[in-house]
Amino acid sequence: MPDRILVINPNSTDAVTRAIEDAMVPLHDPGGPEIDCVTLREGPPGIESQMDADSVILPLCRVIRDADAAAFVIACFSDPGLFSAREATAKPVLGIAECGILTALTFGHRFGVISILARSVPRHLRYIAAMGVGQRLAGDLPIGLGVAELADARTTLTRMVDVGRQLRDRDGADVLVMGCAGMARYRAALEEAIEIPVVEPTQTAVAMAIARVRLGWGINLTGR
Amino acid sequence: MPDRILVINPNSTDAVTRAIEDAMVPLHDPGGPEIDCVTLREGPPGIESQMDADSVILPLCRVIRDADAAAFVIACFSDPGLFSAREATAKPVLGIAECGILTALTFGHRFGVISILARSVPRHLRYIAAMGVGQRLAGDLPIGLGVAELADARTTLTRMVDVGRQLRDRDGADVLVMGCAGMARYRAALEEAIEIPVVEPTQTAVAMAIARVRLGWGINLTGR
Amino acid sequence: MPDRILVINPNSTDAVTRAIEDAMVPLHDPGGPEIDCVTLREGPPGIESQMDADSVILPLCRVIRDADAAAFVIACFSDPGLFSAREATAKPVLGIAECGILTALTFGHRFGVISILARSVPRHLRYIAAMGVGQRLAGDLPIGLGVAELADARTTLTRMVDVGRQLRDRDGADVLVMGCAGMARYRAALEEAIEIPVVEPTQTAVAMAIARVRLGWGINLTGR
Amino acid sequence: MPDRILVINPNSTDAVTRAIEDAMVPLHDPGGPEIDCVTLREGPPGIESQMDADSVILPLCRVIRDADAAAFVIACFSDPGLFSAREATAKPVLGIAECGILTALTFGHRFGVISILARSVPRHLRYIAAMGVGQRLAGDLPIGLGVAELADARTTLTRMVDVGRQLRDRDGADVLVMGCAGMARYRAALEEAIEIPVVEPTQTAVAMAIARVRLGWGINLTGR
Amino acid sequence: MPDRILVINPNSTDAVTRAIEDAMVPLHDPGGPEIDCVTLREGPPGIESQMDADSVILPLCRVIRDADAAAFVIACFSDPGLFSAREATAKPVLGIAECGILTALTFGHRFGVISILARSVPRHLRYIAAMGVGQRLAGDLPIGLGVAELADARTTLTRMVDVGRQLRDRDGADVLVMGCAGMARYRAALEEAIEIPVVEPTQTAVAMAIARVRLGWGINLTGR
């Protein structure tokens, strides 16, 4: 049986999970690990507040502890429970904010983040500072839509393009990171409109998870 | 009835709560808010891992949401749930790591942190970086004792003095912060041995909570 | 006789001292230290330049060396003479810029400073960088009024609101610090208009001084 | 014909190229892009000085401009010519220092770099600062061996273990990055000896290149 | 025979070399070293891309290795080959970006850079970050003209004034650095228009080279 990467959408909205599944298609590989996307039943409909993020840590870690998988991806841009999950298993656990931002650094000097809501921004800023990469941040701006509202393609894309332009032209971003797993399907259209690279973070995290599975580094270290 | 500041020890060890109570004595004030120290029943015996810290967030926030208090202090140096708690109430919520470190900055240029266990250190470093004060950090070194072991006064103080000397002499610290609420009773002895100021973080947080209650700032803002 | 905290307004304008006294009211406490606000006779009418700030250091330190007080607060946002004063006495000496900014960090991720004059800004920026908290600064903008002109409530508040909006909306501040002791009486009105927390720095410094007096830390260390 | 990733060893030592080839084995994938490792004939035997690094930029960029490949990896820890190469082609070009360091950030909070020679260190420090990730650096220490001398397995591994211990125990590293493509074959042994994760940078860069090829992001943007 | 400082314009445009020569006039000194300005024949007409910058490193280092001079100045704001050149000779080698920026730090707290083209900006940002002085950067904005177009005085000065105003008024710069050796002749006019100091970088580098020649520091150290 091949290895399996478990991608966990920690909100309970299946539409988001299905959008993540669609985003995984280019990463599937006959000889490589399977990529399974699951919804965290215990999660809130969308992770919009710090409390939403913190509320999923325990159920998420239970899933990770009990699942038979070679690596895990937490598919929410708050990377909820990332460091607890790394204690819960010796297998690789990757967060989409961490991987999306690090990958963006290979695309341009200053990255911009497109967030869903204004109140997400300080949460992101704390995390980017904790990562120690704040010198590379051009800005983090919200589109003012909650997770559920991302289903409205027209409004969502229009706002993403507006905010993307501001990050590019006013704040000097030369690469954008989409700050919510639920934005995945707008990547290509946004990149076409803005004309700078746009990073979809779940794809970057799954790509890094595949590499980890193939390389098998540090698996037996209790470390960290 | 006077205002009340609720100091929550998020581990379930009553001895730690009582030690915190003892540390509060100089801050009691007939005309000011009461200071109530409580143990979080749902907490683990000590908060030593990221998972320990994350596991107390929800019960801690429930206590904070339901309590009749004018301000809250989370008495664990991981500041678990600090930002969720600030969403759960419009009242001031202060964390002892945040307040202890900020207060230390008024005592000396480079602060050292004395941690309980080696695995606490990266967690602290992430937090200090998120706070944006890492330039002031001289070092963070563990004494290698868990929360329960802090009850052994002789071993604890000996190790705190050793680690404190290293932070002062090798790393250049000119002020120390005790990185666990359970270390409160060793402050004076450590300061006497090391001869640089030693900051007990729960006391700093309660002092700032008293100020917040007296000043009443931002209470009606939904903010943040 | 109870302990006494001496709050020194280093400019010679008594109206500012009286405004500071008014701001102290909520911090008075029957069981705690007295709070005495005094004007530095030798000071200039307002501290608006670096030279103004430097000119008060020696007389300020003389007052501090000779006064019978348990702690001192230097009530000018340039924190003139703070580090000299800490050599002049083993008692706690606190500066309102240091305490105001550190306290603001517990209210929001990015703080904005409202300054009096454009030429104050580089002085503040040097100080914020020396404090090592520049990563948290959203911006520092002047209202273009000198200390004397702050007496004109209508103009002052209008400009503070304008500048505060710019710090909040353009620069992303989620908390504001008033960059002059003479602005104290506008705090509540500004907070109401801007709808993010506004920190009055003299109050924060006196609150921290009260805590220091109560806790008695490091008093006998020659340190630093 | 499947896509091809061209991994260019910019030194002229075929033994290094073959070692890189060996390191690629776990990343080969029947359905994915081929991984071709080539030696830059015009390169010096080892890249040990800034001049060595700068001397390969033009021939390297010619190879990249003329080659029929879907992505390129520059397999030298100085990332020579990385930004010129990105002008020479619209295809992805990745550097092993950039990818190795960014990947290390997902393994631990503070990374240490093991360099070949003392004079490599300032070059690395400039690059790490340019990347904006210096806050995460624990230290960069040399083993004092040139590229050719890495063939002596016994001496090399002994020194890597010594330096790795110093980075871990004195400087607080919790993950190590091997600072030379020629160190690839020592990864597992070093990790076993040091008991913290060890990152082999060429593998990380090729893994990120595979992801880029699969995802096809930003290929048609002139960007940057 | 007196000492000689060799100022190398690494682009092949003699008009730029002559403009540099004109800028040297106030630095000539009967008792001091001669200042010789030469054009690098192998250079491109202007250094506008990273590839342009990298392409001149080898010929530039050959000139430096073979020339009979007491010190060298690389007169291009990308400081191409600066660190290789320092390996090629034990004599002082200075870059105009490094010296121009460091000198600007003695004129004001936040410096702005006026660049030629948008694609110069990330290159400058990487360099400023590598220098470790990014905290002092107000902004780096392009005028959108290539090196050849700088000959059009009217357009060039108009755009420099526009960009300079934006750096001063929007980004808070209190000193400007001209980001191209070819801008030298606009310094005085720009300073008069903008009313903050404007630093011409080649002059600063030659001034520092004169000091190095006079002081003779570190000449016999292999160092670095």
Next chain:
Amino acid sequence: MPDRILVINPNSTDAVTRAIEDAMVPLHDPGGPEIDCVTLREGPPGIESQMDADSVILPLCRVIRDADAAAFVIACFSDPGLFSAREATAKPVLGIAECGILTALTFGHRFGVISILARSVPRHLRYIAAMGVGQRLAGDLPIGLGVAELADARTTLTRMVDVGRQLRDRDGADVLVMGCAGMARYRAALEEAIEIPVVEPTQTAVAMAIARVRLGWGINLTGR
């Protein structure tokens, strides 16, 4: 009459002034400005504390305001009164710490500072942080001698070599800055012993002052 650069030793020890004069010899230039070194009569015998530094600001600024000179150098590594002096005159005023540190950045990636006393170190660290160049600092270590004791050549040089070795070998410095004007005469001997470049800061500041006088930049701007 030629221009004159006034170098002010703000301590009252003529021996230090004479040592500075000796250090100026290589910078004298028949066609250039005169270099006059004077002792500040009102200064303390040595500037060893923050209070010492602050106490000289007013008399220093009076000298600068009243003197007929083209530029001024404050020859004390605390740069006392630098920013006030820049308000007192439109002529260039340079500080030896600022110029010495900035010049050191052109010699190596990480600079070490050799201080006189342990209590100088936090003062330097605040200043280096305010300058925004702390990322380049390897360390700042004291030799434990006051200004008067620097006259004892044997002890002073021995300690400087010891401290210099520690900065080089333990902290990774590749250039040293002498942290007191009174250390000038030990530069060559220290450099010979340590084998990395050693920067004498008064010489760097006077060299920059000569350049300012020759270039005449920003003289008529009220600026800053």
